[in-house]
Every structure is written in C-alpha cells, then in structure tokens.
Amino acid sequence: MNGTDCNKPPRHVLVVEDDALVQVAVSSALEAEGFTVRSLDNGQDALTLLQQLGPCQQTPFDLVILDLLLPQVSGWEICQFLRQQSAVPILILSARDSLEDKVQGLDMGADDYLTKPFSLRELVVRCKKLVQPIGSFPLPPLQFKDLALYPHEARVMLRGNELRLPFKEFCLLRLLMERPQQPWSRQELIRRVWGDDFDGNPKTLDVHITQLRKKLERNPACPEYIVTVRGVGYQLGDGVGDDESREQDEN
Numbered sequence: 001m002n003g004t005d006c007n008k009p010p011r012h013v014l015v016v017e018d019d020a021l022v023q024v025a026v027s028s029a030l031e032a033e034g035f036t037v038r039s040l041d042n043g044q045d046a047l048t049l050l051q052q053l054g055p056c057q058q059t060p061f062d063l064v065i066l067d068l069l070l071p072q073v074s075g076w077e078i079c080q081f082l083r084q085q086s087a088v089p090i091l092i093l094s095a096r097d098s099l100e101d102k103v104q105g106l107d108m109g110a111d112d113y114l115t116k117p118f119s120l121r122e123l124v125v126r127c128k129k130l131v132q133p134i135g136s137f138p139l140p141p142l143q144f145k146d147l148a149l150y151p152h153e154a155r156v157m158l159r160g161n162e163l164r165l166p167f168k169e170f171c172l173l174r175l176l177m178e179r180p181q182q183p184w185s186r187q188e189l190i191r192r193v194w195g196d197d198f199d200g201n202p203k204t205l206d207v208h209i210t211q212l213r214k215k216l217e218r219n220p221a222c223p224e225y226i227v228t229v230r231g232v233g234y235q236l237g238d239g240v241g242d243d244e245s246r247e248q249d250e251n
Contacts, residue, residue: 011062011131015039016046016078017093018070022116026065026093029120030127043073047081061088062131068094068105076108083109084195085167087154089130093118142177144236147216147225149177158216168193169212172205176226176236183229209234 013030017023018041027037038061040046046066053060064082068075079090090110094101097115105113112126142149148157154170156163165173171193175184190198190205213220229235 012036012038012060013063013065013127014046014049014061015065016041016043016070016075017065017067018042019067022067022093025120026123029124033124033128035127041071043070043075043078046070046078047073050078050082050085063089063091063127065091065093065127066110068092068096068101076104079105079108079110091123091126091130093123142174144177144180144225147177149174163215165212165215169208169215172208173212173216176234180236181238183232183235186233189233 011034013035015023015026015030015037017026017039020041023039023041027039030037040049064078066075066078070078075092075094079092082088082090089112091112091114092105092110093114093116094105095116102113102115111130114123114126142151146159149155149170150157151174154167156165156170156173172189175189175192186202186205190202194200194204209226210220213223213226216225217223225237227235227238
C-alpha cells in the first residue's frame, strides 16, 4: 500500500529528464505516492508543451522537475521561460553540483535544487513539500471591495464572477492589491513584472493597465480600481478617476 490519500486530488508533475533510467525511477517513485506524472526526454518538447499551455491559470502541472543538461533546449532556458509565464514550483534535478550552479538555478526562479546522485525518498519528500502550500496552506485571498485575488490559485473573482487574466496582467493586479491605495511608480511595476533587464517599450505597462481596466471597471474611462497617480504611476483605488487620466495612459 502506498502513501496516497484517496481524499486528495492527484498532483500533476512534469518530469523533463533525458536519462531514461532516472526518468523511469523518478516517475515510478512519484506515482507510488499518488502523483500523476508526465515525462519528456528533451528540452524542445518540454518548451513546446509549456508554450502551448499558455499562462499560469491554464497550466495543468503542480510541479516541474527539470534536468539542466537537456538535448536541444537547456533546462536553464526552460526554467527562465517558466518563471516569466507561471508560478508553478520548479525542482532542478542535476549532476551539476557546484555552488555557482545551485545559486544560479535558485536565482533564475527554481524553488529547489537536488544534485545527482540522489535518494528517491528524499526527492519524494521535497516534491510533497513543494506542492503542499497549494492545497494545505493556501495564502489568504487579497481583497478590495468586490474584487478578490487568490495568489496560489492564480485566480481572480470580481462581483462573484471569475476573471481569466494573462500572466502579466495577473502579476500587475497582484502587486497593486498587495498595497491598496498606495502608489506604485511605473519603473517599479515594470521592474517587478518584466524584470530588471527589460528594454522594451515603456508603454507596454500602459497597454496592460488598459486591458486590466476593460476587464475590471464598470466604466474604464472613470476607473475605481486601477487609478492613475499623475507623475508617479498607478495604484489600487482611492475613489474614481477621470477621463483626463485615462487619456494620459493611452496617448
């Protein structure tokens, strides 16, 4: 008898590992503990799959286990792509055991790093810890008026209806809701959502704000949720905005 709890929904894990023996061993150990596993043996297939799945709200995986030295596309690239698109936990499983590699992996957004050779028992325990917060200890929702955001579920509810937001819009809204009625500068929002090395058009932020307003506001021209703070950036709430501030965003 395995350690599966029949009252809990199965956890879905993507294993990206080109060593067939390791892939089978990892998959078997996780399946024995009640996980549902999908395995891929090269980086290109994994990247293609993740690109097809879209933003984090649609990702069916609760955990991604990722080797670094993969054919075609490296684990580094997949890790970076995932972190730009999703909050799914990432466990790097690699023979690269230097401190520099571990630090780089964690800096790129991996949640854990386990070096080969490894104990299957330890791997299973680490995997359980990584998926546990989603089901057992969810973060409380962020709420403002009749808007609620559930961080671990990547879900937004507005007036009792669920909103489907692309990942960048979800991240922007989460930041704004973490500091209601306090302004965020444009530079800070761009850095937090697009990263320090963003070199695109600064108007990208305004485009995303415009799209968010269309989904949140009863009248996007007079926003009550996402308000322009002149000369600074944006904030969540503080009454109702005006047409002039709206025009500034779109010009």
